[in-house]
Amino acid sequence: MSKTDSLILYILDDDKQYAGLLQKVAEKAGWLVVNEQSALNFINKPLPQDLVLVLDLMMPELDGIEVIRHLIKEQVNLTLILISGVDQRTLHSAQVLAQAYDVNVITSFTKPVSLKRFTEAINSISQSPSTQKNQMLYICHLLKILPKLY
Numbered sequence: 001m002s003k004t005d006s007l008i009l010y011i012l013d014d015d016k017q018y019a020g021l022l023q024k025v026a027e028k029a030g031w032l033v034v035n036e037q038s039a040l041n042f043i044n045k046p047l048p049q050d051l052v053l054v055l056d057l058m059m060p061e062l063d064g065i066e067v068i069r070h071l072i073k074e075q076v077n078l079t080l081i082l083i084s085g086v087d088q089r090t091l092h093s094a095q096v097l098a099q100a101y102d103v104n105v106i107t108s109f110t111k112p113v114s115l116k117r118f119t120e121a122i123n124s125i126s127q128s129p130s131t132q133k134n135q136m137l138y139i140c141h142l143l144k145i146l147p148k149l150y
Helices: 016-028 039-043 064-073 088-100 115-123 129-149
Strands: 008-012 032-036 050-056 077-084 104-110
Touching: 008 016, 008 039, 016 032, 016 115, 032 039, 039 064, 050 064, 064 077, 064 088, 077 088, 077 115, 088 104, 104 115
Parallel strands: 008 032, 008 050, 050 077, 077 104
Antiparallel strands: none
């Protein structure tokens, strides 16, 4: 069993095609992926307590900084990979802010992301036993609510 067998990777990027590309790469690396284009939809979903998130900083409804602040307020144990079409200085500022709140920032990328470096970044993420438990509880929660949605 690989270390990513039960990890869920969330991708929040308003560019559907770009997010889809990152999703395919992550799935090929063994991740279960939840892909969302709307920051408002994302923060209003039930989310696991331990969250691995690929986050675009520049989005129309809420920017990535606002998403980070919301997740910190909700006391989510957050692991981040930051991406954006903005310059490296803006990405660095977001990374410093997140780390000031003890958020685990794996790396940051400017678009276009090197798919090799992206794969290396997501493969560097390991999970603790509490992360495994929370991920499995979240999957069970989804399985319970899905029949009610249809």
